């Protein structure tokens with residue numbers, strides 16, 4: 001199967017609320033795509049429509065070129081984690097997975113494999129009702145992996161995980177993408193996707209605000225900012241300002257320079273024999289890049305009416 005998700009022109013209204021307002025994007029194989037936006041932006045609704053759990057008023061959602069309800073072996077084509085709490089609490093975690101596996105003709109051996117893969121270990125024979133949220137997330141991801149699908153869709157998989165769990169899931173998602181799968185991961189916290197997503201679909205108010213490679217987003221937000229540490233602040237300013245740099249004092253021996261590459265800063269300071277201790281090109285964090293983006297986007301401002 002072609003491991004892609006294609007969403008085109010989705011519109012969905014719940015009474016007064018326009019949850020999706022022309023949502024369109026494509027998720028490609030071989031990378032983790034972050035699906036990010038504030039609460040209520042329409043991420044879960046989009047995922048539910050992709051999985052055929054909700055119908056859109058307009059638009060199409062295709063998985064591997066087909067609408068989900070037309071897939072022959074859905075578990076083997078798309079794995080999804082939507083609501084980690086959706087469990088029968090009296091059932092053991094293993095029985096929960098067995099029940100899902102049998103519904104799709106998958107073996108008990110596969111159940112034990114995914115449980116092992118997700119680090120559930122001995123806990124697999126405990127009642128799922130007693131699981132912490134973090135364990136439920138692991139169980140939910142194990143369920144999504146049962147059919148070894150080419151497409152994975154996980155709604156807020158980091159919820160309830162401790163820092164070690166977050167690191168582990170990040171690495172795990174990257175390895176699934178490296179195997180050539182399309183991996184779509186939603187989050188309302190950009191920081192959770194740091195070092196995980198290579199591509200981002202940023203949404204606000206039911207629409208796509210940005211659809212971009214993370215590297216490009218960070219490069220744009222970093223935008224030639226250079227930090228300089230020097231004991232000769234004034235001399236540095238006298239050298240750099242006339243050469244076109246915008247120089248801001250940020251500390252007793254620190255300046256931030258905009259509009260000039262680090263290499264040129266070094267060569268001008270050297271030319272004028274201005275001493276310096278450090279010149280470093282600023283690399284924006286994903287969180288900073290996201291803040292830049294949201295500032296630029298009217299979609300995100302204010303919470304009043306839709």
Ligand SMILES: Nc1ncnc2c1ncn2[C@@H]1O[C@H](COP(=O)(O)OP(=O)(O)OP(=O)(O)O)[C@@H](O)[C@H]1O
Pocket residue numbers: 014017018019037038039040041042043044045046187188
């Ligand atoms: N079944 C429903 N009935 C009524 N309104 C709904 C329903 N499902 C979603 N909505 C509304 O649609 C909008 C989009 O919700 P959705 O859950 O898709 O957002 P989200 O981006 O996933 O948010 P979160 O990060 O909080 O999960 C919200 O205003 C929500 O209240």
